[in-house]
Amino acid sequence: QQPVQSPQAVILREGEDAVINCSSSKALYSVHWYRQKHGEAPVFLMILLKGGEQKGHEKISASFNEKKQQSSLYLTASQLSYSGTYFCGTEGGNNNDMRFGAGTRLTVKP
Amino acid sequence: DGGITQSPKYLFRKEGQNVTLSCEQNLNHDAMYWYRQDPGQGLRLIYYSQIVNDFQKGDIAEGYSVSREKKESFPLTVTSAQKNPTAFYLCASRLAVSYNEQFFGPGTRLTVL
Numbered sequence: 261q262q263p264v265q266s267p268q269a270v271i272l273r274e275g276e277d278a279v280i281n282c283s284s285s286k287a288l289y290s291v292h293w294y295r296q297k298h299g300e301a302p303v304f305l306m307i308l309l310k311g312g313e314q315k316g317h318e319k320i321s322a323s324f325n326e327k328k329q330q331s332s333l334y335l336t337a338s339q340l341s342y343s344g345t346y347f348c349g350t351e352g353g354n355n356n357d358m359r360f361g362a363g364t365r366l367t368v369k370p
Numbered sequence: 371d372g373g374i375t376q377s378p379k380y381l382f383r384k385e386g387q388n389v390t391l392s393c394e395q396n397l398n399h400d401a402m403y404w405y406r407q408d409p410g411q412g413l414r415l416i417y418y419s420q421i422v423n424d425f426q427k428g429d430i431a432e433g434y435s436v437s438r439e440k441k442e443s444f445p446l447t448v449t450s451a452q453k454n455p456t457a458f459y460l461c462a463s464r465l466a467v468s469y470n471e472q473f474f475g476p477g478t479r480l481t482v483l
Contacts (some may be wrong), residue, residue, distance in 0.1 A: 261429060262412065290469055301460060302413070309469055329447065333410035347412060349472070357426070358472060362412035 261286070263350045265361035272338050272368050278294035279332040280364045283349030291324050291331040292358065295342075302347060305333075338368045373397065374475035377460050381480045383455075391446045391478045393461035397474070400466030402444035406430060407458040407477075419444055420466055448480065455482045 263284045270278050282291060292336050294302035308324035308331060314319075319336045333344055345363040374395040382387045393402065401420050405413040415428030419438040433452025438444055444463075448455045461475040 262414070265412075276424065292471065294472075301476050304471040304473075307469055307471060357418060357428070359415055359429070360405070360413040364438075365410075 262321055262359050263348055263351075263361040265346075265364050267364060268362070268366070269365040272366070274340060274368055274370055275337050278335045278338060278366060279337075280346050280348075280366070281330065282332070282361055283301075283328070283330045284350050284352075286329070286352045288324075288326065288329050288331075289351045291322075292351075293333050294347045294349065294360075295344045296347065296363070297344045304305075305346075316334055325331070335366070338366075340368050340370065342366060343368045372435060374461060374463055374473055376459075376475035376478050379476065379478060381478055383480070383482050385482055386450045388450060389448050389455075389457055389480065390397045390446065391461075391480070393444045393446065393460045395442055395444075395461075395463045395473075395475075397463060397473060398441070399463035401440070401464050402438070403462040403472065404428075404434070404436065404444070405462065413460065414447065439446060455480060 264281050265279045267291045293305040296302040310326040322333045324331045326333050345365045347360045347363045349360045377392045401476045404416040405416040414430050416434050417436045421426035425436050435447045439471045458479050462469045462472040
């Protein structure tokens, strides 16, 4: 029931772009994206609801393809502060059982 | 300040002992969650609760137990039946509708010796 994330790890230079993908084998109601720094709690980035919605916040945006049960997180012009592990969380219905993927470790180097 | 507190931050126990991890929130959230995180791995759902006196098993509930006697509290007991309990445990909460974000506590790192 856990979503599948890819890639497992990404190494970037400052200013480069990255895409992180999240897919599920079941129909999705919503997709959540979080970022976790080492040893800390995950921090919320954004939520996407079914309907092909796309959201953005400065240089981080995401899309949600309900039909394909997939979501992608786009990081443009990456900054050192973007380093961390990114998790997608998915829900199959309005029953609050949020599941997370295994995470994508993003490292941004100067 | 509103938020989620977990205590203690680090916990050491001997093998075979039960241990209870605390999770308290003052955000007036209905739903609460427990996740386990192993090194380099994702968050796996142990238990979750949508209302007081009700909770559901997640994907790895074996060896764990929970209670939800109060809205603000959702303690997790790691029993001796849990074969590999050493991990980072995260508690989370949110309003009882699916399109709201989850708020996470700072986590408890449990080491069983």
